[in-house]
Structure formats: C-alpha cells, structure tokens
Amino acid sequence: MSREIRLNAFEMNCVGHQSPGLWAHPRDRAWQYKDLEYWTELAKLLERGRFDGIFIADVIGIYDVLNGNGEAAIRQSTQVPVNDPLALITPMALVTEHLGFGLTASLSFEHPYPFARRLSTLDHLTKGRIGWNIVTSYLDSGARNLGQKALSDHDARYDYADEYLEVLYKLFEGSWEDGAVLRDRERRIFSDPSKIHEIRHHGKHFQVPGIHLCEPSPQRTPVLYQAGASNRGKQFAAEHAECVFVAAPSKTILKKTVADIRRRVAEAGRDPRKVLIFNLQTVILGETDAAAQAKWRDYKQYTSYEGALALISGWTGIDFGQYRPDQVLKHIHTNAIQSAVEAFSSADPSKQWTVQELADWVGIGGFGPLIVGSPQTVADELQSWVEETDVDGFNLAYAVTHETFVDVVELLVPELQKRGVYKTEYAPGTLREKLFGDGPRLPASHPGAAYRDLGRLHGPLAAAALA
Template sequence: MSQPKKQILMNAFNMNCVGHIHHGMWTHPEDRSTDFNSLSYWLDLAKLLECGLFDGLFIADIVGVYDVYQQGIGLTARESIQLPVNDPMLLVPAMASVTQHLGFGVTANLSYEQPYLFARRMSTLDHLTQGRAGWNIVTGYLDSAARAMGQTQQIPHDRRYDMADEYLDVLYQLWEGSWQEDALLADRQNRIYADSTKIHSIQHHGEFFDVEGYHLTSPSPQRTPLLYQAGSSRRGIQFAARHAECTFVNGATPQAMKAQVDTLRHAAVAAGRRADSLKVFMGVGVIVAKTEAEAKEKHQEYLRYASPEAGLAHFSSSTGIDLASFDLDEPIVVGKVEAIESVTKAFSGWTKRRLLEQHSLGARYPVIVGSPSQVADALQVWIDEADVDGFNLTRIVNPGSYRDFIDLVVPELQSRGVYKTEYAEGALRHKLFGQGAQLNSLHPAAKRRYQPQPLQAFAG
C-alpha cells in the first residue's frame, strides 16, 4: 500500500512596509507595496491568499532601523528598506473579517514587550480570528532598537534566549493555567458570567520577570497561539526544539537544508517531543509564467528594478557589519557580533562582490524561475530531499507574485496530489497538525495547565 503524498504547506511572506525582502522592487510599475498604509491593500491580499488556499499570511516585523550600512539610514530611507514599518498586529482583525480559513502569523519582539499585556493581545487576536492566530517569537538583533528602547546596546545573543525561555513560561502559565476550561458560564438566569473559583492567579518570580495576577482574557480557541520561530544558531535550535511548532530555515542546497532540518528534528526529540512536532518552512521566491522562456524574460525585467545594494544594506544589519567599508574583492572577516549569529557565520569569508551578485534581486533568498511544471518540480525537490514541510513565499512584485503562483503553480501542485483542494475545518493548529486546536501533552506548555490540588486527609 503506497504512502499518501506529503502535502505542501504554503505561507505568504510579507511585512507591513514597502521594502520587505526583494529590495528595490517597489519601483516596478505593477507593484502595489507603496499602498501598505491602505486597509484595502491588506484586505485584497487576504482574500487573494484564501482563494489560493494558502495556509497563512506570515507578517515579519522589526523594532529599530537598518543603520549599519554606511553608518546611517541614507540608503535605508531612499529605498524604503523596512522603513517606514507599521505594526503587524493591527492588520489581523480586519483581514480575518474577510476570510474564514487563512491563518495569521504575526512577529512580536519579546525583548521589549511585557508578557502580561502581550498575553492579552494575543488571546484577543485568537478570539477575533476564531483560532487562526500565530506568533513568530523573536528576541531582536538590532542595536538601533536597543538604543531606542533605552538600552545602551543589544542584550547578548544567548542571554536573549535565556530571557525568552522564561518569558514563554510566564505566557504558558497565563494562557494555559489561569482559566479552567469550564470557568466561563455566561449563565444569564443565575447571573454568573464566570466562576471565580475556576480562575487562578499565577505567581511567577523569576530571574527576569515577576508576575502575579489573573490572565485578563478567557481561554481562546487555541489558548496558546500557534508558535513560530526562526533562529538557527545553536541556542536558537535549542529554543525551537523546546517551544516552536513551525520554524523557518534557509539553505543553499537541499543537502545543506536537510542537515539543518535533521538537527532541528533530533533536537525536538531530545527535548521530549516528537520529530514531527515541528513543521519546517523555507523562504523562497518564485517567478513563473506559462512557459520557461516567458518566466526568464520576466526575471530579466525584474532585475532592472531590483537594488542589490539595498539588499546588502539589509544584510549589513543582519550581521552587524558595515559592508560598505569593504572593497569589492576583500574577504569579509567576521568577529564576535550580537546580531543574527547563523547568518554571520554562513557568509564569513565572502567578498562584497559575491554578496552583491547573490543579492541581484534585492535579496539573498533562493528564487525559482520557470514554467508551472518546472516550479512544481523544484518545490518538490526541496520537500523530498530536504524534508521541509512548506514554504514562505516572498513577494517580488506585490500582489503579482502571489497571483501568478495561485493561477499557475497551485493547479499544477493540486494535479500532482501534493496541495490541498479545500481547507480543513478548525483552528490554525488543527489545520496544520490535525490534532486539535490546543497544544499536545508533549509540549512544555501542557505542564502549566491547571491541575486541581488533591484533598489532604484529615489527620485528627
């Protein structure tokens, strides 16, 4: 009996700004990204993605600005390299109101958010979306953000993850343990909206946080929102293995990606979870047309609008190194930095010329160019050989990149039996894992669920 084909998961990768990943493409005449301040822009996008049966819209975010390249924001402002950038969370209720199934992953930096109020905001989103809310957990990496938030410099890399572990523990206590499942009665006849005996104050006194109080929001459909995480450093993998349900990785080849995926899955097992408790996504851009020749022609056209230097400026802040200070063919020597550790290590020794070539489309993300069957073939190679579960599809021209994928690639994937033809019912977590709306018993959050204390025998 043959095994069922692995279903490809698909997120749209976007940001509440003009220039997200493929820098310079905002100048393309068909790109709408300069309309990002318009609500209709986001409503149209959400409806389009749901028509394409996308699993989610993943919204990136940063706190701070890219001011490392040329030691200022000159190029950042000119090319709108994630500046200006608006709050991603405020978009979600509006987009949820015009969709029924599309999930929403919002990025929020826990280094600058107190857990007590953040728990309420995420629970509110989960209620308003009827269980379609996810959180991308980030700890930040920009010194500009640290200074803006009153710190002299960024908290050291591994120390940020130590704080994040405790932060998540506080949230689990609030989301999972403060309200019992049957605490909310809404009993009009007896005038009892909630049973106070089933609402519990958490008492947390740790190294980083002191929290005493009741969760302000009653249990949402998922209680804990779906948890995303993107760190691939040694400490980031350890964190993902403990907490994440969906994680994002990037690799130059399927073989390199497979090594990362294996590391993540083994780490999850070592943390007491199952290897399949992680859904692994990779970032990818797609340029597709009806024929290979048309796709290549479109690619060449896009190159005329992209800004490799803007991509390099973005990369400078990811590494914490001013790449403008290097000659074109000078090897880039990397010392100890507190930015994105995995990115910095991967590109140590490269030259600026090589990086500019890699950023020809304004980003270092892999781009698949071809006909629908060629794109589908390439995606399946990553699924089969790298053992990823799905993709974060970047916008190159927005919304044209998504529309082309939906019109041309989705039917091809469906014909191969590797992409859904309809949505499953239920919360986002259930759609992705098929095991219910709430976290399973192997996740550390389960240990924070309320457990009634056994009655003590009377010793009289």
C-alpha cells in the same frame, strides 16, 4: 506518494521587504501598504490559493550598520518605513474564513502580561487562526530607542525568552480552567472564581502575580513559530516551536538544518513530525520558462545594490560598505562573514563569492533561494527540495506584490494540486487543527501543557465554589 507541500506568504507592513528596490517597479503595489484594501485583497487572494497562512515579519529599529548610519535603508525603503503588523490581522480575518496569521512580535520589547491579552484577543476575533513568531530581535537601533544601551547578549536573550514563555503559558493554559466561564443568566454569574487562578509568577525578569485578563480563546496558546538559526535559537525552537522558519540558500544546508532541528525536537521529548519547517523561497513564474526568464530580467532592472547591502549588513552586523563590490568574501576575515561564505559555497564549493554577487543574490528574495520558470519547472523544483531535504513547506517572499502571489495562486497552485501534493480544500477548525490534524490546544508533550494544573498548585481565586 509525495508529501503535501505547505505554503505561507511572507509579508511585512512596509514598502521594501525582501527585494530591495523592487518597490519602484511599475506594477508593484507595496506603496499601498498603508491601505486596508491592500491587505484585505491579499488575504482573499491567499485564501483562494489555499495558503496555510500569511507570515508577517517585523523589526523594531532600522538597518543602520551599513556605513554606520541608516541613510541607505531610508533612501531605499529597506524595511523602513514600517508599520505595526498587529493591526492588519483583524481586517484580513474579517474577509477570510480559513487563512492563518503568523504575527511577528519581539519579546525583547513587549511585557508578557499585556502582550498575552493582545494575543488572546486576536485569537478570539479570528476564531483561532493566530500564530506568534517568537523573536528576540537583532537590531541595536531598536533597543536604543527603548532606553537600552544595546541589545543584551545573544544567548542571554533566549534565557529571557524562556521565562517570557513560562509567564505566557501560565496565563494562557493555567489561569482559567475549562468550565470557568458559565454565562449563567438565571443566577447572573458569568464566571466561576473557583476555577480562575492567579499565576503568582516570581522570576528573575518578571513579577506577574494575577490572573489572565481574557477568558480562554479557541487555541488558548497561539500556534508558536520561531526563526532562530543559531545553536541556542535552534534549541529554543526544539523546546517550544510548532513551526520553524529557516532561510537556507541551498539544499545541502537545508537538509542539515532540518535534520538538526528534528533531532533536537526528539531529544526534547516531542514528536519531530509534529514540528513543521518552512524555508524562505522566492518564485518567479510565467506560462513558459522563457516568459518567466523574461519577467526575471525585467525585475532585475529594479534591484538595489545599496538596499541589498543595507539588509546584509543589518542581518550579519558587518558593515559591507567598507568593501569593494569585487572583493572576495573568503578574504574578509570575520566570523560572521565566514559563516555566510560556508552557507553560500555549499552548493558550489569552487565558486568565489564577491560582495557584488552576494548583493545580487539578496536583491530578489533575501537570503532564500530563487526559482524561475514555468509552473511545471517550479513545481518540479519545490518537490525536489521537499524530497531531498525533508522540509515541510516554504515561506514565499514576493518580488513584486501582489503579482508574485497572483502568479503562485493562478499558475503554481493548480499544478501542485494536479500532482496531488497540495490541498484542494482547507481542513476544519483552528490554525493548529488545520496544520496538525489534532485538537485546538497544545499537545500534552509540549512544555506549555505542564502549566494546566495551576489550580491544584496554587488553589482557586475564591476559597469555595459558587453555590
């Protein structure tokens, strides 16, 4: 029997996310990103389609590598303007019951102590439907605006992230014991100080002596997402992540990536089947293949070459403005370009990729692959990706919003359900329970679980239990 396919909606609190220029399409609603109704309507739509969650991207900073400035990104609304993603979650949770929320927040720009409170608050308000996409950021412009000369070295950011997670695990898992909250009206005692512990963290980057400010939320630690594609990033994911987001442009690359991640997870002492891997994907659907192709041609009229180059330049750190559109990529000698060429040429080694062709690829859906067709055609293709690469599901980017997601819910989901590869009802419980079928908390094999014995290590906040 074929495996269940999992779907997340890939969104961002901005106008132009992964399809630069499509904001100008007459049916696109991205300009309404400032309105609560945009988000609450989307949340209800996704829950009707039994999506596992909405994965909300974010950046701090602007894409200013192209031509050495941010003018192209600003002109084309390439992920700027961009609003804070955290504020979206509470209203979306209010109109849904099951939909999960993957919040992107950079640990490079957030101190772990107040950030832990924000996450616990959201987990309380959503009744345990929060996930955190752990990112270390990649735009120097963001670092400069926070008083840093530039982002620190890539691998050093992950060393910093390791300690950041240690602080959060201590706060989430170890500070408040189970049973610390009494709510005893008769004795007028709300919490038992003997079961609440200072974490006494003294590290290289952080000094956090006190207790977590929040009582334990339904999941304690939110579901942990990670999107690093580098060797160090994949190692970090193997140790910490429960869901991994990748953006492989071909089945060949994705198969290797998935196998590498699962191998690393097993070496870290965790169950590789308990880590879900999602690939970035975009689908354009019509009632028939011909109708879908016509829709794709309509969308193509609005793609932005300049906007695509702004994205690619920001992602790779290479200024593509210095190259002609017809310049062949393999003749551009930089490490970043070579890795991109290797990834894109894997599906067709004989193909000569030009700058224009790379921009055309990114123009709808970013680096992820695009599938165009009827529900039957798209379902066939998604099933083949799962079966041939061992991926668990897809983060679906939109071309035109909400139209892309309406088409998925009304056309694709029924076809997948008919084939028995997509859920017809949500599982009960928290996001972690829905995704993995286990309990609401981190499993014992996860490194975060090791911090549950802070009381034994440090002693209680109060010397004696309450009488």
